[in-house]
Amino acid sequence: GIAIQNARLYASLEQKVAQYERLKDFNENIVESINIGVLAVDLADRIESWHSQMEVMYALPRWQALTRPLAEVFPGEFVEEFYRVRQNPGIHNLYKFRVNTPTGETRVVNIAITPLVTKKFHVIGRLIIMDDITERVELETQLSQSDKLSSIGLLAAGVAHEVNTPLAVISSYAQMLSKQLQADSQKSSVLEKITRQTFRASEIVNNLLNFSRTSGTEFTEVDVNKVIADTLALLEHQFKTSKVRVQDELAEHLPLIQGNTGRLQQVFLNLFLNAKDAMPNGGTLRIASSNGEGVNVVICDTGTGIAQENIQRIYDPFFTTKTAPREGQSRGTGLGLSVTYGIIQEHAGKIRVESRPGEGTTFYLDFPLSRKAVNV
Numbered sequence: 001g002i003a004i005q006n007a008r009l010y011a012s013l014e015q016k017v018a019q020y021e022r023l024k025d026f027n028e029n030i031v032e033s034i035n036i037g038v039l040a041v042d043l044a045d046r047i048e049s050w051h052s053q054m055e056v057m058y059a060l061p062r063w064q065a066l067t068r069p070l071a072e073v074f075p076g077e078f079v080e081e082f083y084r085v086r087q088n089p090g091i092h093n094l095y096k097f098r099v100n101t102p103t104g105e106t107r108v109v110n111i112a113i114t115p116l117v118t119k120k121f122h123v124i125g126r127l128i129i130m131d132d133i134t135e136r137v138e139l140e141t142q143l144s145q146s147d148k149l150s151s152i153g154l155l156a157a158g159v160a161h162e163v164n165t166p167l168a169v170i171s172s173y174a175q176m177l178s179k180q181l182q183a184d185s186q187k188s189s190v191l192e193k194i195t196r197q198t199f200r201a202s203e204i205v206n207n208l209l210n211f212s213r214t215s216g217t218e219f220t221e222v223d224v225n226k227v228i229a230d231t232l233a234l235l236e237h238q239f240k241t242s243k244v245r246v247q248d249e250l251a252e253h254l255p256l257i258q259g260n261t262g263r264l265q266q267v268f269l270n271l272f273l274n275a276k277d278a279m280p281n282g283g284t285l286r287i288a289s290s291n292g293e294g295v296n297v298v299i300c301d302t303g304t305g306i307a308q309e310n311i312q313r314i315y316d317p318f319f320t321t322k323t324a325p326r327e328g329q330s331r332g333t334g335l336g337l338s339v340t341y342g343i344i345q346e347h348a349g350k351i352r353v354e355s356r357p358g359e360g361t362t363f364y365l366d367f368p369l370s371r372k373a374v375n376v
Helices: 002-033 052-058 076-085 134-180 185-212 224-234 236-241 261-277 336-346 371-375
Strands: 037-042 047-050 092-100 106-117 123-132 220-222 244-250 257-259 283-291 295-301 350-356 360-367
Touching (some): 076 106, 106 134, 134 185, 224 244, 224 261, 224 283, 261 283, 261 336, 261 360, 336 350
Parallel strands (some): 244 283
Antiparallel strands (some): 037 047, 037 123, 220 257, 283 295
16 A cells, blocks of 8 residues: 555656646746846856846857856946845836947847845845847937938028028128238238138038938949049048058959949048048058948048047037147038938948047948849
């Protein structure tokens, strides 16, 4: 009788263990199927669980994360925030928090930190949930930028047309008076300043018109390498006098893109001149083109760089970091990169920037291939 009872108990125990294992696997599969990062730490802040999505998002394998202190795995900003809220009884949320991964990539995540409790409500650690919203934030930024450019473009067109006529009149009269008063050097000098400033204002007006010109552009098949080479030829003298060395790394046999040569030349002109201005003591301007999914162009300078707090604003109309121009150099209207952004949008392309203050700036431009090039 006892042997039979033991056998039944053993069979029942085996059945319960099997059920437990199935339930455990089922629960783990549910967690692993969630498209967000999940990790858990114990009361000593050591990582005890590292969800597969965390491996993808944070670019760190599970075996390298488990049992390590949180402070060894995550950057200081996040760890400080975690320490600040870990004793809170409820859920603490961090929205659009920027986390730098071990590979150097920055991810934008929404984070929830909550106590990890047993069935009897004993706290045994902390559960951290990370939702990667990097692509969503980038799309929101692009949409916001496009809306901003569209609205200001309409305003800019109206202002530019209204200002152009009286500006031309002022310039004409100033030049006429300057010729009549050549003998009076003092008055002639004042009139020259007026004329110079009207030309400056005219440049701003032309930039406004270019900024607002977002449609009606005729597109043909364009060789990007030729546009770059022609633009460099225009600036050859300026680069020499500014002691800027051009490093040409243009790929051979680059496929054609669908675009407008004049508008694309304006893009490269703006970016090359910005690079020159960022290297007041000279430097190197590297220009590379390649054929990936489309035509890719990299423009890299060894200049002063852009402060991180300004990176998000460089495409905003009228925003400029040129505060102390040298003689013969204008301060800048703050429209060059706005115009550049708009033109690249016209070409269904993409532009992004990386910069380190004191080291330099790199712009990455991507253009889709023309239909004929794709078919070939």
